[in-house]
Amino acid sequence: MNRKKLNKLVAWSAVLFFIGTLFPYAYGAVDGSLRKLRTLVDVLEFVKENYVEATDTDQLVSGAIKGVVEELDDFSSYLDPKDYKELKNDTKGEFGGVGMRLQKVDGFITVMTPMPGTPAFKAGIMPQDRILFVDDKDVSDLKLDEAVALMRGKAGSKVKFTISRKNKDGEYEKLPDITLKRDIIVPEVVYHRMLPDHVGYIYLVDFSGHSSDEMKKALADLSKQGMKSLVLDLRFNPGGLLTGAVDIAKLFLPDGKMIVYTQGRKPEYYQEYKTSGDPLYPDIPLAVLINQGSASASEIVSGALQDNHRAVIVGQRSFGKASVQQVMPLSGGAGLRLTIAKYYTPSGKLIQRNYRDKTKAEEGGIFPDVEVKFAPEEEAKVFMQYNDIVYTPGKAAKQPEFKVKDPVLEQAVEILTGKISLEEAQAKAKQARQEKEKAAEKKDDKKAK
Numbered sequence: 328m329n330r331k332k333l334n335k336l337v338a339w340s341a342v343l344f345f346i347g348t349l350f351p352y353a354y355g356a357v358d359g360s361l362r363k364l365r366t367l368v369d370v371l372e373f374v375k376e377n378y379v380e381a382t383d384t385d386q387l388v389s390g391a392i393k394g395v396v397e398e399l400d401d402f403s404s405y406l407d408p409k410d411y412k413e414l415k416n417d418t419k420g421e422f423g424g425v426g427m428r429l430q431k432v433d434g435f436i437t438v439m440t441p442m443p444g445t446p447a448f449k450a451g452i453m454p455q456d457r458i459l460f461v462d463d464k465d466v467s468d469l470k471l472d473e474a475v476a477l478m479r480g481k482a483g484s485k486v487k488f489t490i491s492r493k494n495k496d497g498e499y500e501k502l503p504d505i506t507l508k509r510d511i512i513v514p515e516v517v518y519h520r521m522l523p524d525h526v527g528y529i530y531l532v533d534f535s536g537h538s539s540d541e542m543k544k545a546l547a548d549l550s551k552q553g554m555k556s557l558v559l560d561l562r563f564n565p566g567g568l569l570t571g572a573v574d575i576a577k578l579f580l581p582d583g584k585m586i587v588y589t590q591g592r593k594p595e596y597y598q599e600y601k602t603s604g605d606p607l608y609p610d611i612p613l614a615v616l617i618n619q620g621s622a623s624a625s626e627i628v629s630g631a632l633q634d635n636h637r638a639v640i641v642g643q644r645s646f647g648k649a650s651v652q653q654v655m656p657l658s659g660g661a662g663l664r665l666t667i668a669k670y671y672t673p674s675g676k677l678i679q680r681n682y683r684d685k686t687k688a689e690e691g692g693i694f695p696d697v698e699v700k701f702a703p704e705e706e707a708k709v710f711m712q713y714n715d716i717v718y719t720p721g722k723a724a725k726q727p728e729f730k731v732k733d734p735v736l737e738q739a740v741e742i743l744t745g746k747i748s749l750e751e752a753q754a755k756a757k758q759a760r761q762e763k764e765k766a767a768e769k770k771d772d773k774k775a776k
Contacts, residue, residue: 371391374387389405392405393405396663396665400683402648402652402666403663403666404663405663405664406662411654411656411660411661411662414664423479423484424480425445425447425488425507425509425510425512426444427441427442427445427452428442429475436467436474437455437458438457439714439717440717440718441453441454441718442514442515445512446507446510448718450505451720453720454719456490456491456492457491458474459501460489461474461487461488462487463487479509480509482511483509485507485508485509486507486509487507488506488507489504490502514535515532516537516538516541517530517531518532519548520726524744525553525555525556526554526556526557526558527552527554527557528558529545530713531560531561531625532564533564534564534566534568534572534575534623535567535568535571536570538567538575539571539574539578543578543607546578546607546608556611556613556743557608558613558614559638560616560736561615561621561625562617562621562642564621564622564625565625566622566623566624566625567624568624569600569624571624572623572628573586576627577603577604577606578608579606579611579613579638580602581605581606581609582604583602584602584631584673585635585673586600586601586602586631586673587670587671587673587678589668589669590671591651593667596667598668613632613638614638614639614740614743615628615629615633615639615640615641616641616642617629618701618703619643619646619703620646621645621693622647622649626646626647626648626670626678627649629693630693631672631673633696639697640693641696641738641742642698643695643698643701646680647680647682648680650668650670650679652664652665652667653665677691678692696753697738699734699735699756701733701735705731712731713727714727715728
């Protein structure tokens with residue numbers, strides 16, 4: 328068999344395998360499909376024979392598969408063996424490490440704070456300590472994420488640190504090496520505090536496997552402090568586990584209420600998620616804050632509370648990412664992540680947003696009851712204040728000072744405390760939107776002239 332025939336056989340075999348793996352019913356329409364696929368095979372063969380540099384057939388076929396899948400939507404994807412392995416090893420909010428928040432300061436990997444209860448905290452590592460070496464590897468020229476990768480590993484394994492610390496004269500001096508045993512680190516996902524007028528505030532970072540438990544602790548603490556109403560802040564929350572979203576919605580919704588449902592082309596992809604049992608907080612006045620960074624599980628919670636008339640939603644339209652992906656293994660250790668269904672709110676509103684089709688611009692995402700415009704760069708400053716929380720072994724944690732103006736939170740608090748009615752807030756938001764639109768029209772008219 329000559330080389331040309333061999334290449335063609337390899338290309339055809341790869342394409343036919345691809346069809347058989349991804350589309351098991353494709354053979355029923357083989358006559359029309361294969362005529363179209365012949366073009367793909369011709370391209371692969373021509374590239375293989377004529378491209379200016381030598382090519383690898385496996386890479387070409389992988390690229391073709393990626394192109395097919397990426398054409399579908401922004402969330403379906405072909406996973407090469409390395410990516411598929413990482414996906415399977417995802418610990419969903421937990422990782423083996425030593426428990427330090429780090430930044431690169433003046434060219435050094437610097438400890439911002441050790442996390443309470445972690446190996447780093449117990450070993451007495453202090454804020455502002457500099458990490459010089461990790462397992463005798465110099466980290467001075469590494470990027471922050473590269474240095475962090477060296478520190479993480481399997482729980483129970485050991486890692487050695489060479490650290491420098493400021494002395495009484497303010498100069499850094501090297502300490503004896505410290506060897507720590509890695510442990511499962513559970514990042515902080517909930518921050519809470521009491522606002523004036525007995526308004527409780529909870530900022531939920533994401534929906535990990537621990538979010539629901541941490542939420543319950545925060546709510547219990549706020550209740551002891553006399554909480555009369557609650558703000559749940561889901562801004563910049565990218566989502567996470569569906570179970571976390573369902574569990575948190577159950578804290579506030581009565582028994583038997585729909586939280587969310589999924590629907591796809593196949594009947595078996597229809598699934599309902601409802602509350603079961605009595606909620607812990609059935610009556611507390613509730614406002615939920617969202618923005619363009621709120622996605623996935625954040626949208627499931629806010630949509631459920633909105634449709635069940637359990638909370639007022641304040642902020643900006645959410646991101647619109649709520650589709651169900653199924654992952655299937657492929658030969659050679661690769662995998663396919665394919666969208667098989669989409670999430671809908673209890674009233675039937677599609678959460679998934681189609682960014683590719685401009686005719687569907689008004690479809691998807693959660694629209695707030697009260698819209699409050701806030702520049703993303705200014706909004707980000709609100710959450711950067713949480714980085715000021717520092718834990719020092721032997722001392723009480725320093726709480727951040729919240730000095731950045733937050734008009735979204737202010738509006739929610741005014742509604743909860745009765746300083747402004749929901750109707751008044753909505754009218755105010757509508758007026759602000761109309762004024763902005765008029766200003767934009769005037770600006771366009773001036774440009775046209």
